[in-house]
Amino acid sequence: MKESMLRTIEAIIALSATYMAAVTMVQTTLYGKLLDKVSNYFGPSLDPYLSYISIGIIFGVLFLSFTFWRKGDEIWFGRLFNLNMLMFFPAVLDFSTFNWVGLIFDLTPIPGVSGLWVFGVGLLLQVTYLSLRYTVRFRYTREELEGRGANEEDIDAVTRGQVGYVMLLVTLTIVATSIVYVSIPYITQFSADWLSTLPAPHMLVGLLVVVLIAATLIYYLRSQED
Template sequence: MREGFVRTLEALVATAATYMAAVTMVQTTLYNKLLGKISNSFIGPIIDPYMPYVNITVILLVLFVAFSFWRKGDEVWFGRLFSLNMLMFFPSVLDFSTFNWVGLIFNLQPTPGVTHVWVFSVGLLLQVSYLLLRYTVRFRYVREELLGRGAAEVDINNITRGQVSYLVLLVTVTAGLTAGIYWVLPYMTLVSVNLLSGLPAPHIYVGFIVVLVMAAAMVTYLRTGSKE
């Protein structure tokens, strides 16, 4: 498995993540509110004929930026790409947030153009894409190091193939668990509410359980660190 394949995989992942983040952004309440303010400003009459093309222009621009970041090809620039995608994704999260502080500032009534399932799916895609890009960069570093040590091309390709297989398995399991938690959590919340509703002070019991879990996690972490 040559480096060209890994770089092509990185390009596809980066493009898909950025495209979905941009498409989601242009369907959010905050984006359209800002677009409306620009249209109603003093430059509105000038840009009104071009307003139907604004969304596609924005998407193409961010794709060009994503391509530029991909060309850099290191972990720092992929981190910046992830930050850019999350910045575009942020308004869609606000549309479904129970406390939309941006909406309070701008007096926005959420009117998203996408569903909550869409937002979750895009968010999961962004996380998975960053995980993929982060690991593929490390795979290339390992490959270059092995080449510098004089390792055989066949052996290096086998190592890269094994790394990619492990990464695919890791991403699949992570995405599956995350999706499972997303779908099961509402039912777990409903069951928990029914169980706690009969208690005199449910918030005290919940707080006590949380404190116990945090204490147990801290003790486990400290013990693990001391053994190392």
């Protein structure tokens, strides 16, 4: 696989993720609330142009995404991920059980998209970041092999194998995450039924969480010593 093809794949992935995050954002309650405040500030004369504002924002973030892609390193792909997650956050807020933004101003969540849509976009953003991190390393590998005088065909073959590995990894990630998403309601119901039979379920859960955090911390500290 040629490097130009690798860069094209990166561009498609980056722009697709940003577009989906932006389209999701403009359908959220928080975005609608902010747009209403802008409309109230400038008056009714702005109302006919509100849809154009949303379109302009989408094109603006797509331009930013394209700029980040042009930079083409891990730092800028990390910034791309942060941008996408920032736009995605209001959608998560619409389905949150604790609406902390409502503490600042009146905000009753009225999701414009379904929970499945939000899950799909969130999964897309995670897969995008995972894929782009790997493709950057693939390009570094190509440069290293070229520096060692490797044959162009051999370099392309190595890249092709690496891309195949990432596709497998991404597929497994999507499948595993989807299984967890589908299973959560059943796990929650089972856990609730089981915990309801205990005399102090909140204390037991708290104890298990504390033990788990402590065990994880001890494992981390010991691994750092090694």
